[in-house]
Amino acid sequence: MKIIVLNGSPKGKESVTLHYVKFIQKNFPDHEYEFENISQQIKRIEKDEKVFNGIIEKVKSADAVIWAFPLYVFLVAAQYKRFIELISERNVQSVFQNKYTAVLSTSIHFYDHTAHNYMRAICEDLNMKYAEFISAGMSSLSNQEGQNELLLFAENFFNAIENDLPVIRYYSPLKYSNFQYKPEEIINKISTRGKKILLLTDSTDPEGNLAKMTAQFKANFSEEIEEYNIHDLDIKGGCLGCIHCGYDNTCIYEGKDEYNKFFDSKLKTADIIVYAAKIKDRFFSARWKMFIDRSFYNNHVPVFTGKQLVYLVSGPLKQIPNIRQIFEAWAQIQRGNLVDFVTDEYKDSAELDNIISATAQKTIRYADQKLKKEDNFLGVGGMKVFRDDIYGPLRFPFVADYKAFKKLGIFKSYNTKFKIKMVNFILYQLIKIPKIRKEIYNNQMSSQMVKPLKKLLEKI
Ligand SMILES: Cc1cc2nc3c(=O)[nH]c(=O)nc-3n(C[C@H](O)[C@H](O)[C@H](O)COP(=O)(O)O)c2cc1C
Structure with a gap:
């Protein structure tokens, strides 16, 4: 089978994501793989129609497409998105139609789901057969579990193509309105009150x-x-x-x-x-x-x-x-x-x-x-992903982040708050005693939780 890989990393050959696909290539050598560094060469793709058409020809002759990209700020990188826009601007959507496709990303799992939602919708808008996806961690390829998952992803994708399996569609095509806004003049204006x-x-x-x-x-x-x-x-x-x-x-x-x-x-x-x-x-x-x-x-x-x-x-x-x-x-x-x-x-x-x-x-x-x-x-969960990564595996190279997070108190989690530590220590021991455990879980849990709130309301 002929597979075209559209690499969305601006780092081209030095891309982490690309190595994930190369790993698949080494393990499934019977297929033919073609790689295009889309994001890295976006300026050429945009300016030189020959370069763009060359890529489109390769897509045309391929049996399937792998969209492989790193997460960039909740989505794909701007360069990759530009390529996606060019597909409809240059009217070549039909080349993608009915082709089997899979989406592979690498990230720190910060809003990787929103990028995948986007890419799946794009594939479906192009009427492609979206058969598989994998949202891999940026270090997953270094461990056995990550490698196994990647191989299963590839195996399942190739199996879907070989057996012409039907695919499920998640997104309806977009409906555009032709509403033309005709604003009226504003009579009662307001002041910015000094706000910039x-x-x-x-x-x-x-x-x-x-x-x-x-x-x-x-x-x-x-x-x-x-x-x-x-x-x-x-x-x-x-x-x-x-x-x-x-x-x-x-x-x-x-x-x-x-x-x-x-x-x-x-x-x-x-x-x-x-x-x-x-x-x-x-x-x-x-x-x-x-x-x-x-x-x-x-x-x-x-x-x-x-x-x-x-x-x-x-x-x-x-x-x-x-x-x-x-x-x-x-x-x-x-x-x-x-x-x-x-x-x-x-x-x-x-x-x-x-x-x-x-x-x-x-x-x-x-x-x-x-x-x-x-x-x-969205904010609470997202910030915890950042906090853990900047404290841990990403402290280097994100030195400025580490200093700023420290200053902002972002690392001061439940682990470091003395009062929480003490309460946990005492209650964790007490709860081991059956009589106390029974009393707390049966009679005290709800009333103790609202006690401080009741006190607050009584004061008003
Ligand atoms: C500009 C930029 C934005 C990023 N945004 C996200 C993000 O929103 N979510 C996430 O999980 N990882 C994010 N990352 C991490 C990358 O997705 C991750 O390091 C990826 O493995 C890089 O792959 P590459 O070497 O193929 O470019 C970002 C990295 C960069 C440089």
């Missing part, structure tokens, strides 16, 4: 809904709002995954383009950040993804503490809860407060006008209150 609002957009159509939504959002305020189109910023390329930033957050691109300076001077100093984006396939555009990936020079340190974050989105967000989850999680991990998502999924412009005005007002009220809603599982 930064609006970032990737709008490419001045007459499109997104441009109208951002203009309407701005028009709600009596003061001028700072706006930048991320297409106009000098960003030389996507994150290369070189981890040059690991020691002191210095990006390899620093001095070569304006991204890092822009992020430090504009985003880090804003009170409110408004992201405006048009959905492209199953996420925001590759340009937005590049903007997000490049913020990785901050590594895993939260940089939006105390900021209010608003999303203005054009496109079928209600049909793609994966996007909402990613940005909800991102806000929490960055310690910002997510105000809301406003979309153009309405039938009536007046309704959208009202929603935009209400969101503008809510944003200022939240900013005045310095509101930070408590994290849910």
Whole structure:
């Protein structure tokens, strides 16, 4: 069988992920493997149609496709996403249709599920036969268990192809609305009350809904709002995954383009950040993804503490809860407060006008209150993954993270809190005595849990 492997790592041949597929190749040598370093050569693929067409020809002649990529900030790397966009922009979706496919990622298991949700939906949108996936840890190949799982993944994938097994479809095709937003003039404007609002957009159509939504959002305020189109910023390329930033957050691109300076001077100093984006396939555009990936020079340190974050989105967000989850999680991990998502999924412009005005007002009220809603599982769980990795296996090379996490008290977990340690020690011993155990589990558990809360309410 002929398998084409589309490598999503910007590191090309030096990619960890690629070695996982090479391991499969060594163990299943009867198949023919073709490797394409998509992310590494994205600029050539985009500029030179011959290079793009060469890859498409290889896909055409292959029996199956393996999408192999590293997790990059909740998803695939921007470069890989750009390639996915080119498939529909250049109208070659039919080449992928009905081909068996499998998705292989490597990561630290931080939001690997959102990347897999995305890739599965992309495969299904291309009408491919999505037969298998594996979300491997970045070190799993070094242990026997990881190797075994990888081999089973390959075995099951090849078996599905050889036996022409049917596949299950998870995602319905997206339905796009043709609603054209026609905003009305705002009569009662509100004040920013001294808050610094930064609006970032990737709008490419001045007459499109997104441009109208951002203009309407701005028009709600009596003061001028700072706006930048991320297409106009000098960003030389996507994150290369070189981890040059690991020691002191210095990006390899620093001095070569304006991204890092822009992020430090504009985003880090804003009170409110408004992201405006048009959905492209199953996420925001590759340009937005590049903007997000490049913020990785901050590594895993939260940089939006105390900021209010608003999303203005054009496109079928209600049909793609994966996007909402990613940005909800991102806000929490960055310690910002997510105000809301406003979309153009309405039938009536007046309704959208009202929603935009209400969101503008809510944003200022939240900013005045310095509101930070408590994290849910997305932030709590995600931060624990970072905490364990930065304390342990990733302390080197992420030296800056380690220092920052220490300063922020992120390592002070239940293991290090004296009071919790003492209570656990005493109760753990007492519970071994049958009579006490019976009394606690039968009569005391619920009442003891609410006792401090009752006391609190009595005081009011
Ligand atoms: C810019 C960047 C972003 C990353 N984002 C994530 C992430 O969101 N979740 C995760 O689990 N791992 C993340 N990682 C870790 C990589 O996915 C992991 O190290 C992977 O094995 C690298 O594979 P590669 O050598 O093939 O590029 C990120 C790494 C980099 C450099």
